[in-house]
Amino acid sequence: EVQLVESGGGLVKPGGSLRLSCTASGSTFSNAYMNWVRQAPGKGPEWVARIRNKADGGTTDYAAPVKGRFTISRDDSKNTLYLQMNSLTTEDTAVYYCATGNLFEDWGQGTLVTVSS
């Protein structure tokens, strides 16, 4: 089991930017596909982005609402996953979780992003 800890959330104005981090414990991070999933208040989870492991090319996929605004990346030497979020809108307000694999086997506790003027 991988332990995941997200950080970097906070209050940001519409149009602003924020970078989230997710630090993983354990030696399996570099082998794992990693995801960001968000959950708006009172709503269900919404997948945001995925990055494959280096062996599978490290390629990325994005949900349509964030494509072109968000960038997922990873630093395997630091066991850390990132989400750069630009041009934020109120619709991006949510708890952001990182989760491992295609099966979302392990989740962090999440970090709250609030976009408000």
Place this chain on the structure above:
Amino acid sequence: DIVMTQSPDSLAVSLGERATINCKSSQSVLYSSNNKNYLGWYQQKPGQPPKLLFYWASIRESGVPDRFTGSGSGTDFTLTISSLQAEDVAVYYCQQFYSTPLTFGPGTKVEIK
């Protein structure tokens, strides 16, 4: 995009009774080359992240009690709790990982009657 629907939206079941949640995908999530259904079930309790219960539609994650059963294939899936316990009060989500965007169902809230 594959759209996931769930029914009912909520249900109240007496302790010890059966709870059944249905999930339907807008297209098949059965991958013919390996005969696996790319479908997962999650349990989410207030203030916690979702927890994986089942993958490949019916493979129970380690530590999940055997009163939980996942079944179904293609486009129709079911999560059954054979004897509801107080700790099972939660929202349950299905999710397809057949293709991106990876999509979740809207959730089913399970409560005690």
